[in-house]
Amino acid sequence: MLAPAPPRPVAGLIERARGVPGAPYWGAVLLVMASLVVRLWLDPILSQGYGFTCFYPAVILTAYWLGGRPALLATALSTVIVYCFMGPAPLTLQLDGRAAVGLSFFLFSSLLLNHILSSIRGRFNDLARSHARVEALATGQAELFREHAQRTTDHLQLIAAILQVSARGETDPAVSRVLSNAASRTLVISRTHRAFVDDEAKTIHFEAFARRLADAAAGRGGLPSDRVLFGGGEVAVPIEQATSLGLILLEYLSTLRASKPDAMLLVTLNETGGERVMMLAAGGAIDIPGPRDATLVEAMTEQLGGRLRVDRGSAGCDVRIAFPTTLQPPPVWDPLTFSLH
Template identity: 30%
Template sequence: MIAPTRFLERLPLLPTRRALAYGCTGLLSLLACALRWLLDGWFPPGYPFLTFFPAVILSSFLFGRGPGVFAGLLCGLSAWGLFIPPDGFAIGPGTPMALGFYTAVVAIDIALVHWMQAANRRLLAERERSRVLAERSTLLFRELQHRISNNLQVVAALLSLQKRGIADVGARAALDEASRRLGLIGRLHRQLHDPEGARIGLAAFLRGLAVDVIEATGRTDIVWTLDADETIDLDPDAAIPLALIMAEAIANSIEHGFGDARPGRIAIRLAQEDRHVLLTLRDDGRGLAEGLDPARSESLGLRIATTLARQLGGGFTLGPAAGGGAVARLELPRG
């Protein structure tokens, strides 16, 4: 079944088969004449065109202006010859006025239908142009994101190469961290930016991020779990800051909690509490170093996580977990 809107978009019908269109128009005119003949006894004098107007309008609507004019001529002649006294195409006192009235009404009806269909064709053409432009914009947007992602990966690789000529341990570590963060942003950038600005399902995003970060460390002895509210979504602009915070928390657990190839577990939980979204990451590693105050730590990773959390309107904390290990907590406003 064709939807009404789709049907209207296809009008006029039979644009390449005009002989058939005119034949259908003639049939409609004949049916209108037959109906007027059958109902003649029911109509009072003065209604010769009553069944012919719908035939003209319907012909114009279905088949276009030419068939509409053709229907107007056929119906006008039928009414004049059969239903306007005196019969047989004679001209009586009221004949010119009746035919003039009929001609004016039919002309207006055909013109209105024609203008409506012309406007509909222009609308369809504009819609098609908009569709083509939208597809082109989407393609260009994705190509741009692809190039940005590749460039970030190249910069990360250059930093990794640069460290080979540096003997200072601290400088090498700083370049390693910068390379890792840029590489992470590059890997995530392509999937985070949608040309339509759609929000991102946070549970699926965290699931993919955890896999990516842990695989990047090369550790196969880390078991991780995710307990997440699947209904929570995320604005695309917040995705990369949140990804960096999450990556820092996972990297911190692996580096400090599970160093020296110590196996362990990481439990990630995502939930809504009051007006906030709470993301916690708990590990069963060695816990925080003795005397470490996360709030005053000089660790670049912790400072980055804290700063990014503030930019998102939330807060990030790191502390000891009950029963051993450490727990990182990110609290964001629900938006």
């Protein structure tokens, strides 16, 4: 629970003392003892009075820093010290009017100050709790927005790849140009959207990302995760490249699950100079196929600005994607000079 902040040295002391049982009450006693030291130091001046004035700071600071109940203890302790031990006749009941007025005024003032400062602390605490709730809500909304924005960006990137695939398979050159332009523009929108949510320059460790992807895919039509191995060390890649590589990996995991569920797959990503190479090496079975949706894999490789090579043998299949470490610019637009309608 938050309260009005004391000065930094005092705040540090309070923070260290929080674990001590009854720390606020011990703090109240210490403040009263400090006031007593001041009172004794000023005793030549205040010898004819009871000196309640010196104990007001102890009550006020206790109420402000430690709370209402410790402040009541400080009030009671200060009253006992001044009234019983520092009067004209110590340890005797003072019945004169001056003593009664001083005592009454001190008690009334202390209780009033305690009530006011406790109310202020309560308002501060309510405000702090409200602020914490609003901050938590805002943080949650921001995280939801970021997750939604990330999904939207990934979907736009996938749409760009699908449009590029459609463009490559289109026999009409005009339609192919339109689809290629649409793919390029969608990729630009995807990157702009990623930059808007501050993820443009963000990188992730590919191996950890691929492991989680393989675990998630195992229950959704992918190769069992215990048949997927990883190597190559910790290579960090931009999120856009990780998305493209993840789609290629998912495609091959589903291909192996459908055709060779007993196969083993080794996933590696290495970086040399300005080039990264992802290798999907499948083995442990006979006549292992390449990716089933080769067109999609080629489109994602093209989006990476890379090169795809599939080597099939009697005992395995290697899918190799080499691509630059930097993001490649989208294809230049080539708009039509006439309408298709």
